[in-house]
Amino acid sequence: MGRARKPFKYYFRQVKGKNIWYYSISPVSGVPFELCEDRKSSHIEAELDGSGKPKRSSEQKIVRFCLNRIRELKDGSESQSPTLAEFLRPYFTPECPHITRVLSDGRRYSDTFRKDQRSRIDRLVLTHRIAEFRMDELTPGDIEDFKKDLRRSGTGTRTINLTVGAIRTAINEGLHRGDIKNDPTVGVHSIKSDEEERGIFSIEEIRKMFSFPGGLRLWGYDTGYHGSPSGEKVLPIIPYTLALLMFATGERPSAILRLNWEDVDSDMITFRVTKAAGARSIPIVTMATKALRELSDSMLHVAPADPVFCHDDTGQRLTYAFFPKRFAHMMATLDLPTNDADGRKRTPYSLKSSLITHLIDGGADPILVREYVGHSHGTGEKRLTKVQSRYKKAQRERLKILLPDIEVLLSAESVVITES
Structure with missing residues (x-):
């Protein structure tokens, strides 16, 4: 039996x-x-003997003081609403009540994302005047003013949305547990990028x-690595394959990493979890199947239910955090400018934009391209009933029309990567 925890310490x-009693x-x-x-x-002041x-x-005075203080806090807890800073104190910590519930329900929660959300709260929320507002007085207008102040200070759109999302998550959990009664985020929307x-x-x-196998060195660690040395140590074939699938399928990395x-x-x-229309199956080019085969041959965990992208030693699914560093290393190794010829910034998501642009510029049907990359909201697929399975099969055959065009974009027979 462990020790009984005390209601106060001093x-x-x-x-x-x-002379102080803490x-x-x-x-x-x-x-x-x-x-x-x-x-x-x-703390309160202490008296000393000779x-x-x-x-x-x-x-004895500090003991009585603490007992009386507990009584005051318990008596006033129903009438005194906590400030936003006090309310957010336990959230996105290792003992976060929301994350504890998510994990107990058998769901997953990234520890990296938890730490990032806690950092945003500490940096942006607790340093803002909104942190001192009491929860029973906080209004949607206060949240909107908070968003405006962040924009004026130069905070990025995505960071603002994630920060407000963290506040909303905590408030929803508080409502679920009965800790608070009102939701001050009602009607507060994300900022459009x-x-x-x-x-x-x-x-x-x-x-x-994407040359193979020469292109693998662009995505790995070597003596000339341009990224952070603290990045996740994964085989070069992993970021190579992830980037290739981002380009060759047009799918988001979050869906690819869930494969x-x-x-x-x-x-x-088959992408079972996508942003728009749920699961979807598409044909892929030969180079993508070859990369997946090479990845399978290099990994220990290749059972049907195992993640495609995982740590080889543990089988734990990888998060996106490792990829931007590898992407930056590839850009630096090839000496590629961060902006294209038109001055637009190139990011990992430029892989999808590049696929769409080159397919359409090459004469491919824009509607077919939209279906292939998962932007098929207008196809009416969800409204199909008896003919749904037949339609999906026909759709896959129709999408194969694009494969030769993508193969041409990836064809690297005439490209030679010289070792530096």
Whole structure:
């Protein structure tokens, strides 16, 4: 049996000539977590005896003080609403009530994302005046003003949306648990991205970055690595294959990283979780099937239910965090400018933009291209009933029309990558 936790703790310190009892109130006392007090900011003065030690009466005084303080906090907890800073204190920490519930439900939650969300709260929310607003007084207008202040300070659109999303997640959990009664984020929407159109890669650049096997070195660690040395140590074939699938299928990396080996079938691939229309199966080019085969041959975990993109030693599914560093290394190794000829910024998502642009410029049917990359909202597929399976089969055959065009874009027979 472990030790019983105490409702409060205290200790004596002499600081700058002052004699101080520091104390802390624990949630074990029955005081709501957001109202508990920390020793770093909670103290009262102590009395000393002739030997310089706290008097017995002084120690009894701090004990009585803590008991009375617990009573005050418990009595006032129903009438005194916590501030936003107090309310957010436990969220996106290792003991976060929301994440604890998500994990107990058998779902997953990325620890990297948790740390990033906590960092955004600490940097952007707790340093803003909104942190001192009480939860029962907070309104949607206050959240909107917070968003405006962040935009004026130059904070990026995505960061603002993620920060407000973190606040909304905590508030929804608080409502679920009955900790708060009102939702001040009602009607608060995400900011639409005002980013310029993404830059594209030329056909020659695409062929260079995906040449095989020479192109593998562009995505790996070597003596001339341009990225952070603290990046995840994964085989070069992993970022190579991820980038190739981003280009050759037009799918988002989040959907690609969720692939299991059972989703890969010869020249077909099934994305079971996509942003727009749910699961979809599309044909893929020969180079993509070859890269997946090479990846399978290099990995230990290749059972049907195993992730395609995972740590080889543990089989744990990889997150997107490792990829931007490898992408930056590839760009630097090929000495590619960050902007294209039209001055547009090139990012990993430029791979999809490049595919769409070159297919349409090459004469492919724009509607067919839209279906292939998953932008098929207008096809009416969800409204089909008896003919749905027949329609899907016909759709896959129709999409194969694009494969020769994509093969041409990736063809690298005439491209030679010289070792530096």
